[in-house]
Amino acid sequence: MIGDAISHSVLPGIVIAFLLVGSLESAWMIIGAGLLGVLTTFLIEFFHQKGKLQTDASIGVTFTWLFALGVILVTYYAGNAHIDQDCILHGEIAYVPIDLMYDDAGNAIGPKAVIVLSVVLVVILLFIGIFYKELFITTFDPDFANAIGISSSKWHYLLMGLVSLTTVASFESVGAILVVALLIAPASAAYLITQDLKWMLLLSSFFGIVSSILGYWLSYLLDGSIAGAMVTISGVIFGICYLVTVLKK
Amino acid sequence: METLIEFFSFEYPNIKYVVFGTILLSISSAVVGCFTFIKKKSLVGDVVSHAVLPGICISFLASGSKDPFLLIIGAFVSGWISIVVMDAITRNTKIKEDAATGLALSVFFGIGILLMTYIQHSGNASQSGLDTFLFGKAAALIGVDLLAFSIIAVIVLVVVFLFYKEFKLISFDPQFAKVIGLPIRRLEIILTSVTVLAVVTGIQAVGVVLMAAMLITPAAAARFWTNRLSKMLIIASVFGAFSGISGAFISYSTPSMPTGPWMVMVLSIIALFSFFFAPGKGIVINQWRRFKIQRQLLEENLLKTFFKIGESNNDYFREIETNDIGLARTFSTGQLTKGLRKLNANGYVEKVGNAWRLSKEGHDKGKRITRLHRLWELYLTKYLRIAPDHVHEDADTIEHVITPELESRLEQLLNYPTADPHDSTIPSRN
Numbered sequence: 001m002i003g004d005a006i007s008h009s010v011l012p013g014i015v016i017a018f019l020l021v022g023s024l025e026s027a028w029m030i031i032g033a034g035l036l037g038v039l040t041t042f043l044i045e046f047f048h049q050k051g052k053l054q055t056d057a058s059i060g061v062t063f064t065w066l067f068a069l070g071v072i073l074v075t076y077y078a079g080n081a082h083i084d085q086d087c088i089l090h091g092e093i094a095y096v097p098i099d100l101m102y103d104d105a106g107n108a109i110g111p112k113a114v115i116v117l118s119v120v121l122v123v124i125l126l127f128i129g130i131f132y133k134e135l136f137i138t139t140f141d142p143d144f145a146n147a148i149g150i151s152s153s154k155w156h157y158l159l160m161g162l163v164s165l166t167t168v169a170s171f172e173s174v175g176a177i178l179v180v181a182l183l184i185a186p187a188s189a190a191y192l193i194t195q196d197l198k199w200m201l202l203l204s205s206f207f208g209i210v211s212s213i214l215g216y217w218l219s220y221l222l223d224g225s226i227a228g229a230m231v232t233i234s235g236v237i238f239g240i241c242y243l244v245t246v247l248k249k
Numbered sequence: 250m251e252t253l254i255e256f257f258s259f260e261y262p263n264i265k266y267v268v269f270g271t272i273l274l275s276i277s278s279a280v281v282g283c284f285t286f287i288k289k290k291s292l293v294g295d296v297v298s299h300a301v302l303p304g305i306c307i308s309f310l311a312s313g314s315k316d317p318f319l320l321i322i323g324a325f326v327s328g329w330i331s332i333v334v335m336d337a338i339t340r341n342t343k344i345k346e347d348a349a350t351g352l353a354l355s356v357f358f359g360i361g362i363l364l365m366t367y368i369q370h371s372g373n374a375s376q377s378g379l380d381t382f383l384f385g386k387a388a389a390l391i392g393v394d395l396l397a398f399s400i401i402a403v404i405v406l407v408v409v410f411l412f413y414k415e416f417k418l419i420s421f422d423p424q425f426a427k428v429i430g431l432p433i434r435r436l437e438i439i440l441t442s443v444t445v446l447a448v449v450t451g452i453q454a455v456g457v458v459l460m461a462a463m464l465i466t467p468a469a470a471a472r473f474w475t476n477r478l479s480k481m482l483i484i485a486s487v488f489g490a491f492s493g494i495s496g497a498f499i500s501y502s503t504p505s506m507p508t509g510p511w512m513v514m515v516l517s518i519i520a521l522f523s524f525f526f527a528p529g530k531g532i533v534i535n536q537w538r539r540f541k542i543q544r545q546l547l548e549e550n551l552l553k554t555f556f557k558i559g560e561s562n563n564d565y566f567r568e569i570e571t572n573d574i575g576l577a578r579t580f581s582t583g584q585l586t587k588g589l590r591k592l593n594a595n596g597y598v599e600k601v602g603n604a605w606r607l608s609k610e611g612h613d614k615g616k617r618i619t620r621l622h623r624l625w626e627l628y629l630t631k632y633l634r635i636a637p638d639h640v641h642e643d644a645d646t647i648e649h650v651i652t653p654e655l656e657s658r659l660e661q662l663l664n665y666p667t668a669d670p671h672d673s674t675i676p677s678r679n
Contacts, residue, residue, distance in 0.1 A: 002347075004295075004351050004354065004355070008458060017353075017363065018590075036601070047524060050532045050535075050536075051473075051524045051530075051532050052530070052596060053469060053472075053524065054286075054289055054291075055466050056289055056290065056291040056465075057286055057291045057468070057469040058469075059291075059292065060291045060292055060294075060295060060461050060462065060464075060465035060466070060469070061462070061465055061466050061469050061517065061520055064461050064465070064466065064513055064517070065462070065466075065513065065514070065517035065520075065521075066461055067458055067459065067510075067513075068459055068462065068509075068510040068511075068513035068514045069510075069514065071507065071509075071510040072506070072511065072514060073460075075505060075506065075507050075510070076505065076506070085318050175362075177299065177355055177358050177359075178350055178353075178355060178358065178359050178362065178554065180354070180355040181352070181355030181356050181358070181359050183351075184348055184351045184352045184355060185352055185355070185356060186354055188344050188348055188349075189347075191343070191344065192342055192343075192344070195306065197620045218363075219363070222367045223361065223366075223367060223370045223371070224362075224363045224364070224365075224366040224367035224370065225362045225363055225365075225366035227359070227362065227607030228359045228360065228361070228362030228363030228364075228365075229359075229363050230359070231355060231356055231358075231359025231360070231362075231363075232356070232359050232360045232363050234359075235352075235354070235356030235357075235359065235360065238352065238356070242338065242341075244263075245341075245342060246341050246342070249341075
């Protein structure tokens, strides 16, 4: 659920970054959102540990508060901002090819979202590739990791930083809430089928790809939101995996 | 100020509607939220509020109208299904509850978005306004909606009132409720239905995302002020109602401001204030209490050390250098400077050049702590048969909290001893 919380609470970060820099440059928005993402995880932990507030409530209070702040900021500056809550909540992937990125000479080098997301993908793949062992050990057995000198909280925050990075990079295209579905659904489906983390990573990427392709086709068929259709398909994939495991039992 | 009077005089019927509607909504969701909070399932509200979307779309597609009651029925059904799905996933697979929650929430929402865009693109003219379910429209509540709201809010409150005792039991101790023969399943179904109802109505005012706050935040804030469920319900309702009025007022005085987010903002500010400053549980209060206890421990340990040095020299009021204190017992430099300064200010020690001397009060206090320490050591060896070399640490902790009454009883029990297990003298009572 932290992914869900972050995907909402990054909103004020994006708005503040926009207000400070005055442009919709992705880099600044990602920095603003990334900071807010880390702040969110920190606040959740803080209320939980210092205030003895149960985790679920801690998550709920933190992200709704930050989201409300974001919406208020957006509405207040609505006059001169090109962001509105609609686009943040359910994004529009169909506009991606229109929003082109230009090089210094003014030639179009490709759609912005595609470029940004490719960079994010490479960063994440490199991160996981290089630090696979650290991530593995801190995720599965944080106590052991701490005992052998790998700080599990450091890796926790790094991982959450990456989650917010992915979220922000994708929300323009699919919207904040549906990012969460794409974060959780393929991974959970893969988790049901395999016991091996490497296989789980591969399978969940595969499910992600399948949902994008079939989702695009479904939305074409229904003339509906592409992101919504992608999520619907990933939900269906999860449903199939669920049925398979339950019937096997 | 003028706006404030104008607002509360309810000159415009619209204000009356909005205020009345938001208060009802806030109270019913705050009350229901307390129960989900206690069951540690606060985020269920978030799931339901996202999951009603497909239901709303399907009921619109089926009926072709925006009749609030029909839409609410659709929303209610799909909200319920999401809870069932979530439970099934956690029960039948190894997927953890939070992942199942996120999954149900986002997938239902995805389907809802797909259906809603499908409706929007289908060119049906009557569809406009369906998306108010996403972001809420508290400021534009009108007659029919208000009627629907009020009825549902009243139903929610009445049900909670009637089943208060049962809900309390199944939330705190479902095992016990089962043992004494309550129909748990049926009660759970009623409680869940009430929760879904509260969410379904609330959404129309504050929108999908912020609905979660209307459930969770008042309960979380109220929890910091009381340990009793009945009081918690009342406090949460008051917080909810207050945020409803303030939200309506803010958006009235500044028309560009949205009501829903401001309601949540006000609620969050109340909650943050409670987290930090609520007496008894607040973070600041707790830290302050800890700080005070630590200071007390430091002071008493210092005085004890003074007393012991005096004891070994048979002169309690001689001047003692700071270094010698550090040699007798480990203190950090910071502790020493701060503690000694504090003791000096309270008149327990006097500063003489570079050294310190116990005052009469300081001597008495140090003596008492030493006495308690040794009494306890003796008690542990005598009655719990713990070896004399194992009792020091325990005594070091408890010496700070023994009351005079307990002291007398220990003394009596040990038959007014004069020596501890290490053959040190137990100083007499002052």
